Amino acid sequence: MVVVVVVEKKEEEKEEEVDMMKMMVTPxxxxxxxxxxxxxxxxxxxxxxxxxxxASITGRRHVIHSPxxxxxxxxxxxxQVVGHKAHGAVPEPGSIVIARVTKVMARxxxxxxxxxxxxxxxxxxxxxxxxxxxxxxEIDKVDMHLSFRPGDIVRALVRCSAL
Amino acid sequence: xxxxxxxxxTTYNPSPPTQKxxxxxxxxxxxxxxxxxxxxxxxxxxxxxxTGAVNAASGSAYAEFGNTKVIVSIFGPRESKKAMMYSDVxxxxxxxxxxxxxxxxRGQGSDHKEFSxxxxxxxxxxxxxxxxxxxxxDIFALVLESxxxxxxxxxSCASLALADAGIMMFDLVTSVSVSCLGKNxxxxxxxEEESDQDGSFMISCMPSRNEVTQxxxxxxxxxxxxxxxxxxxxDACSKLGKIMRTCLKEAASATE
Numbered sequence: 001m002v003v004v005v006v007v008e009k010k011e012e013e014k015e016e017e018v019d020m021m022k023m024m025v026t027p028x029x030x031x032x033x034x035x036x037x038x039x040x041x042x043x044x045x046x047x048x049x050x051x052x053x054x055a056s057i058t059g060r061r062h063v064i065h066s067p068x069x070x071x072x073x074x075x076x077x078x079x080q081v082v083g084h085k086a087h088g089a090v091p092e093p094g095s096i097v098i099a100r101v102t103k104v105m106a107r108x109x110x111x112x113x114x115x116x117x118x119x120x121x122x123x124x125x126x127x128x129x130x131x132x133x134x135x136x137x138e139i140d141k142v143d144m145h146l147s148f149r150p151g152d153i154v155r156a157l158v159r160c161s162a163l
Numbered sequence: 164x165x166x167x168x169x170x171x172x173t174t175y176n177p178s179p180p181t182q183k184x185x186x187x188x189x190x191x192x193x194x195x196x197x198x199x200x201x202x203x204x205x206x207x208x209x210x211x212x213x214t215g216a217v218n219a220a221s222g223s224a225y226a227e228f229g230n231t232k233v234i235v236s237i238f239g240p241r242e243s244k245k246a247m248m249y250s251d252v253x254x255x256x257x258x259x260x261x262x263x264x265x266x267x268x269r270g271q272g273s274d275h276k277e278f279s280x281x282x283x284x285x286x287x288x289x290x291x292x293x294x295x296x297x298x299x300x301d302i303f304a305l306v307l308e309s310x311x312x313x314x315x316x317x318x319s320c321a322s323l324a325l326a327d328a329g330i331m332m333f334d335l336v337t338s339v340s341v342s343c344l345g346k347n348x349x350x351x352x353x354x355e356e357e358s359d360q361d362g363s364f365m366i367s368c369m370p371s372r373n374e375v376t377q378x379x380x381x382x383x384x385x386x387x388x389x390x391x392x393x394x395x396x397x398d399a400c401s402k403l404g405k406i407m408r409t410c411l412k413e414a415a416s417a418t419e
Contacts, residue, residue: 024415026408027326028334028371045291045333047372054371056291056331058411085418087221087329090240090295122221123241 025055031079043081059083088122091158099127101152107131109148207351207399210406214327214414222328226320230310235321237328240298253295257283257302265309278314285318285367285377291331311353315340318367323407334369335407336376339399341392350395366396370404
């Protein structure tokens with residue numbers, strides 16, 4: 001098991017990071033021990049029982065500085081697995097998607113999702129745009145047919161998707 | 164009438180089991196029998212596993228354990244069908260089928276419902292279903308040749324295929340079975356051994372987390388035998404896990 005220790009000397013640190021870069025991991029392999037200084041990033045998860053960070057996908061193990069660094073001597077690290085092959089993008093509540101409108105009805109429009117964030121989807125995903133979600137004001141006076149036409153490309157936020 | 168019924172017993176019993184066994188000619192004669200493929204009792208068949216067997220799938224794997232040959236392909240995650248009940252986590256849709264030429268007696272290669280649900284149970288605990296909400300991952304297992312211990316091979320191969328597809332998992336799932344033949348415990352049994360077994364024991368586990376996802380026992384087992392079988396299986400599972408990890412790493416390094 002490798003536990004990342006924040007070392008004082010810069011050279012040693014570099015050496016260690018290079019070594020980490022080389023490490024290929026598979027799901028279930030131990031990446032380190034979770035602590036306030038080390039958290040799990042993408043492709044990794046923490047087992048709540050023993051606070052050990054495991055990999056959840058195949059890829060290379062990377063230790064990066066925590067992105068939210070306001071102070072210069074930031075010691076917080078994030079361990080993540082950069083997958084050689086991640087599964088196709090899946091839209092989930094909160095994602096920004098690019099969609100093509102397929103059908104416009106009186107109270108809603110259907111759309112096919114093409115991109116989730118920066119990634120295009122591999123499989124077909126559909127979504128609906130409801131009348132009350134089209135704009136912020138005068139939501140009951142929205143005319144869907146004046147707002148959308150089939151073929152329109154829209155940028156939308158996926159809302160809580162309880163049916 | 165009354166005399167006749169008194170002479171002929173009103174109850175009936177099956178003939179003693181010892182006589183039957185002698186007629187059946189078991190594959191093992193006594194304690195020092197040798198397995199048909201010259202393996203030791205606690206020796207598994209050579210395992211060959213490769214990822215990326217099916218190009219059209221998001222992930223796939225091929226496994227060959229002795230004569231047992233299996234292909235598993237993964238599709239998705241894709242949108243769940245509208246008719247299905249709502250759930251915020253992902254779903255696994257497992258299907259196990261046999262080719263028509265997989266067994267000695269040529270049968271029809273239909274879906275194996277029991278194996279499908281067993282495969283689902285073995286994998287659902289290991290996949291991080293929250294990582295693909297409201298979507299379904301399809302797992303299709305095809306047994307090309309059935310040479311015994313089919314289900315454990317299918318389960319291990321499916322988890323390798325899931326890892327190849329990039330589906331987030333807590334750990335790989337490895338599965339090994341043991342057959343009880345007379346006094347002996349035989350690991351990774353072939354079909355002949357399986358057809359003659361007194362009991363079978365199968366375990367699916369997550370090797371690096373030391374957690375069991377599925378345990379199946381059939382037949383009559385004593386507590387000590389179960390203990391011994393479990394030790395054997397868990398040890399074999401962790402070794403199989405190493406083989407699978409090497410396979411994944413080789414495939415990942417090759418594509419870079």
